[in-house]
Amino acid sequence: MLDNITKSNLFNSIENIKGIGPKTSKLFEKLCGTKIIDLLLTMPRGIKKRMFLDQVSEQFLKEEVALIITVVKHIPQFNPRMPYKILCKNKNNEIEIIFFRGYTKYLKKILPVGENKVVCGKLEKLGSKYQIIHPESISHLEELPYLHGSLSLYSLTKGLTMSLYRKSIFSALKELIEIPEWINEAIIKKNNWHTWKETIELLHNPKELNDEKINKFKDRLSFDEALSHYIKLLIMKDKMKKNICYAVNVNNEIKNKILSDINFKLTGSQLKVLNEIENDLNKKTPMLRLLQGDVGSGKTIIALISLANLINRKMQGALMVPTEILAIQHYNYFSNMLKETNVKIALLTSKIKKKERDDIYENIENGSIQIIIGTHALFQKNVNFNNLNYIVIDEQHRFGVHQKFQLSEKGSNPHVLVMTATPIPRTLALTMYGNMNISKITELPANRTKIETRTISSNKTNKIIEELKSIIEKKENVFWICPLIEESEKLDLTAATKRFEKLKKYFGNYVGIIHGKMDIEEKKKIIDKFKSKKILILVSTTIIEVGIDVPNATVIIIEEANRFGLSQLHQLRGRVGRSDKKSSCILLYKNKNINEFSKKRLNTIKLNNDGFKIAEEDLKLRGFGEISGTKQSGYQLFKILDPLKDIKIMEEALVEAKKIFEKRKNMKKEDKNIINIFLKIYNQSSSMDYIKIA
Ligand code: ADP
Ligand code: MG
Numbered sequence: 001m002l003d004n005i006t007k008s009n010l011f012n013s014i015e016n017i018k019g020i021g022p023k024t025s026k027l028f029e030k031l032c033g034t035k036i037i038d039l040l041l042t043m044p045r046g047i048k049k050r051m052f053l054d055q056v057s058e059q060f061l062k063e064e065v066a067l068i069i070t071v072v073k074h075i076p077q078f079n080p081r082m083p084y085k086i087l088c089k090n091k092n093n094e095i096e097i098i099f100f101r102g103y104t105k106y107l108k109k110i111l112p113v114g115e116n117k118v119v120c121g122k123l124e125k126l127g128s129k130y131q132i133i134h135p136e137s138i139s140h141l142e143e144l145p146y147l148h149g150s151l152s153l154y155s156l157t158k159g160l161t162m163s164l165y166r167k168s169i170f171s172a173l174k175e176l177i178e179i180p181e182w183i184n185e186a187i188i189k190k191n192n193w194h195t196w197k198e199t200i201e202l203l204h205n206p207k208e209l210n211d212e213k214i215n216k217f218k219d220r221l222s223f224d225e226a227l228s229h230y231i232k233l234l235i236m237k238d239k240m241k242k243n244i245c246y247a248v249n250v251n252n253e254i255k256n257k258i259l260s261d262i263n264f265k266l267t268g269s270q271l272k273v274l275n276e277i278e279n280d281l282n283k284k285t286p287m288l289r290l291l292q293g294d295v296g297s298g299k300t301i302i303a304l305i306s307l308a309n310l311i312n313r314k315m316q317g318a319l320m321v322p323t324e325i326l327a328i329q330h331y332n333y334f335s336n337m338l339k340e341t342n343v344k345i346a347l348l349t350s351k352i353k354k355k356e357r358d359d360i361y362e363n364i365e366n367g368s369i370q371i372i373i374g375t376h377a378l379f380q381k382n383v384n385f386n387n388l389n390y391i392v393i394d395e396q397h398r399f400g401v402h403q404k405f406q407l408s409e410k411g412s413n414p415h416v417l418v419m420t421a422t423p424i425p426r427t428l429a430l431t432m433y434g435n436m437n438i439s440k441i442t443e444l445p446a447n448r449t450k451i452e453t454r455t456i457s458s459n460k461t462n463k464i465i466e467e468l469k470s471i472i473e474k475k476e477n478v479f480w481i482c483p484l485i486e487e488s489e490k491l492d493l494t495a496a497t498k499r500f501e502k503l504k505k506y507f508g509n510y511v512g513i514i515h516g517k518m519d520i521e522e523k524k525k526i527i528d529k530f531k532s533k534k535i536l537i538l539v540s541t542t543i544i545e546v547g548i549d550v551p552n553a554t555v556i557i558i559e560e561a562n563r564f565g566l567s568q569l570h571q572l573r574g575r576v577g578r579s580d581k582k583s584s585c586i587l588l589y590k591n592k593n594i595n596e597f598s599k600k601r602l603n604t605i606k607l608n609n610d611g612f613k614i615a616e617e618d619l620k621l622r623g624f625g626e627i628s629g630t631k632q633s634g635y636q637l638f639k640i641l642d643p644l645k646d647i648k649i650m651e652e653a654l655v656e657a658k659k660i661f662e663k664r665k666n667m668k669k670e671d672k673n674i675i676n677i678f679l680k681i682y683n684q685s686s687s688m689d690y691i692k693i694a
Contacts, residue, residue, distance in 0.1 A: 005179060005677055008177050010037040010177070011037060011680065012036055013034055013036075014028050014034060014036055014168070016036065017171045017172060019167060019168060020168055027159050027160045028160070030157050031154075031156070036172050039169060040173065040200050041200075041682075042639075043640055044152030044153055046152075046153045047150045047151060047152055047153065047211075048153055049064065049151075050064040050120060051066070051148055051149075052065070052067075053065045053066070053067050055091040056091075056123060056130050061123055062122060062123065062124070063123055064121070065120070065121070065148075066144065067090050067095070067119050067120075067123075068117070068118055068144070069090050069095060069116070070090075070114070070115070071088050072088055072113065073087050074104070075087060084100075084104070084107060086099075086111050094130070096130070096131045097119060097131070098133045098134070099133075099134060110138050111138060117138050117139065117140070118139045118141060118143060118144050118147055120136045120137045120148075121134065121135035121136050137166075137167075139163070139167075143167070146166070146170050146205065154166070166204075169204050170205075173200070173205070176201065177197065178196075179197065180674050182224075182674050182675055187223075187652070191216070191220070192216070193216065193219075193220040193223075199217045200217075200221070203218070218640060219646075221640045222649050223649050224681075224682060225639060225682045226653030226654070227653045227657055228682035229682070230654050230657030231657045232679060234658065236405050238661075244413070245286045245414065246315065247281065247283055247284050248282070248310060248415060249281075249282060249309070250278045250281065250309055251308065254308045254311055258304065258308060264445065264447070266298070267445055268443065269293075269440070270302060273302060273441055274305060274306070277306050277417060278309075281309060281390070286416065287415035287416060288415075288436050289416070289418070289439055291417060291418070291419040293419070293421060294421055294441070294444065294574075294612070295571055295574025296444060296445075296577060297421075297441040297445075299419045300394075300547075300549070303319060303330075303417070304333070306392070306417065307334075307371055308341075308343075310371065311342075311370065312342075314387060315389040316371070316372065316386060317371050317389065317390040318374070318378055318388060318390075318391050318407065319371070319373045319374075319392045319394065320378050320399070321373070321374070321375060321393075321395060321547065322376075322394075322395050323375065323543055324349045324351060327348075327373055328347065328523060328527060329527065329547065331373045334373060343370050344368055345373065346360050346363065346364070346369045346373070347373055348364075348373070348374035348377050349374050349520060350375065350380075351519055351520040352377075352520060361383060364383060364386065365386055367387060379407040379410065383410065384410070385410050387411070388410050388412075390416075390417075391415070391417070392417045394419050395420060396419060396420045421571065422567055449577065451609065452583070452584040452585070453586075453587065454585070455589065455602045456589075457589060457591055458559065458560070458588045458589060464557060464586060465503070465506055468555070471536075472510060472536050476536070476555070477536055477550055477555075478536060478553065478555040478556070479538055479540060479556040479576070480503065480537055481541070481556065481557065481558045481572060482495045482541055483495070496513060500539040503539065509534075509535075510537055511535065511539065512529060512535035512537070512538050513526075514526045514539075515540065515543060526538070530550060531552075544572075544575065546571055550575070550578070552579065552581070553578070553583075554582065555583065556584075556586070557586045558573075558585070558586070558587050559588045560589065561589055562601065562602060566601060566605060567611070567614060567615055569587070569605050570605065570611050572585075573605070587602050587605065587606070660675065661693075
């Protein structure tokens with residue numbers, strides 16, 4: 001049985017499916033993932049009814065139908081503005097299939113004269129002729145059973161049609177195999193659930209239209225997913241706490257030095273969380289702590305002070321951040337603040353040149369570098385730490401649970417602090433990360449003034465540019481953010497470049513541009529120039545979204561603000577208002593793109609300055625994946641489960657996971673394998689194959 005699974009195609013690339021080539025697979029990837037199993041685990045967003053008509057008749061006009069037709073002849077258009085018609089027969093009736101923009105070659109290929117096909121679409125009649133205009137699909141006869149009755153609908157992306165999606169699902173369904181049940185029988189019975197295989201089959205091919213059933217299928221798969229998630233957490237936690245760790249005793253001398261070097265006093269909140277962290281670090285059991293604090297609340301200094309405890313000990317610390325720009329910024333800040341100590345700090349990102357990178361690897365391995373600041377590059381294979389004792393992860397919502405774990409694995413039970421400005425309700429944090437302790441910074445530094453936020457039509461962009469003149473005279477910095485367009489970095493860049501050129505006409509060399517495609521040296525240079533006020537207006541794509549700290553920046557302009565999530569807008573806005581200077585945020589929108597709903601969203605930002613409030617609104621308006629940033633980062637925590645709605649399922653799954661986990665040592669090998677297969681099915685990261693029950 002299990003042999004079947006290892007041999008099955010489920011874990012192979014979706015490119016193995018007929019009709020999905022390298023190009024289309026990229027589109028699918030955006031929606032579901034890279035493997036056949038990922039495709040099968042996409043949830044239909046609804047159902048549509050379509051009837052099979054043996055014979056067309058008046059009574060079914062305007063209905064969605066599936067028909068068997070025989071192609072009689074093609075009537076090409078001589079004038080490109082005329083429709084392309086294909087005359088067909090259905091029983092004794094004539095029916096025309098009409099395309100307004102048709103490519104003769106293509107149409108002849110999909111509807112060859114003399115062949116029988118299934119055509120689906122809305123039945124129309126013009127004069128005495130039946131018609132189907134732009135059929136939704138044209139298929140082989142053997143696909144007929146999938147083409148009528150209740151049909152699942154899927155979320156699509158540009159370039160992907162519903163019929164291709166459905167067809168691919170059908171092909172993928174052929175690869176589906178039965179896996180022995182892993183959920184407790186009593187739970188299956190109580191909920192009246194089907195087997196795993198049946199559930200997926202029914203989900204994509206519902207025999208009768210019925211939301212209740214869809215929910216039932218979804219619940220079963222959500223339970224699977226939650227169960228696998230919790231078992232994984234338990235495995236990780238078990239690995240982490242197995243050995244005791246080194247205590248990182250607090251170094252008061254360095255701490256006091258830092259505190260006297262900064263030109264502000266820590267807030268009461270900052271002192272409190274620092275204390276909580278220090279207490280943990282002093283212990284010989286590894287810390288696992290989440291530090292929440294709104295944008296600008298001053299989390300970096302906490303990371304700095306706590307990491308500085310490692311100095312003059314044979315210990316290493318790592319600070320991991322989601323973007324290169326943020327890594328550079330933290331690196332500069334740390335280097336500057338600790339320059340009078342003998343600590344060695346390194347910057348490690350994937351864009352650092354090979355030779356330099358090899359040097360860094362070597363010095364990480366021999367222990368001469370003590371604090372390593374970097375991006376995802378930190379947990380790659382070649383990085384071997386000498387003695388990694390303490391890890392700080394900034395903007396944690398940008399990383400997956402696994403990635404955090406992968407980094408921890410590089411030390412022997414290091415202390416872990418994860419920091420975030422995106423608030424996650426406590427219950428959710430617990431269900432997502434297990435027994436994590438939480439610290440909160442609940443106040444902003446006293447010197448802050450409220451950021452004035454305005455929503456303005458992009459027709460008035462020129463007026464905004466005029467307004468910037470006085471800001472430039474004052475030598476204050478401005479961010480100008482251009483949005484993600486169709487999630488393509490290339491198009492993004494065009495928009496940003498255009499804006500850059502235009503602003504240059506007004507402000508000359510005061511304008512700079514920064515984007516993801518630049519190499520690290522270029523980025524460093526631009527940021528330096530911005531901080532030293534040689535550049536005053538920085539045009540950027542959203543790569544500066546998180547963490548960037550330029551206290552002299554007082555204005556941020558966000559183009560097509562309605563394209564962003566609320567939490568993302570709040571993060572962006574947080575780039576200004578980082579000092580006592582009066583700051584403002586301008587949200588531009590295009591009139592044609594804005595409706596009541598998007599107005600309401602922008603207003604939420606305008607009226608609220610509190611990240612927690614905004615996050616709550618965001619949760620109401622959008623899904624969890626989007627608010628937690630996991631969607632934007634291309635990393636989705638769950639495929640099916642909605643941690644906001646499926647709380648009951650999660651609770652029950654947690655209980656079950658614990659039971660399974662406790663029993664694991666006495667399990668038969670066969671049973672362990674079944675569990676490991678489910679872990680793999682719901683695995684959120686392909687590189688994590690090693691999370692298994694052993
Ligand atoms: P975030 O929590 O968003 O990461 P940062 O750590 O980047 O915030 O801090 C934002 C800015 O506020 C930085 O310029 C930092 O030096 C400054 N800052 C931090 N703590 C205080 C404080 N207690 N008083 C005044 N300014 C502070
Ligand atoms: Mg920060």
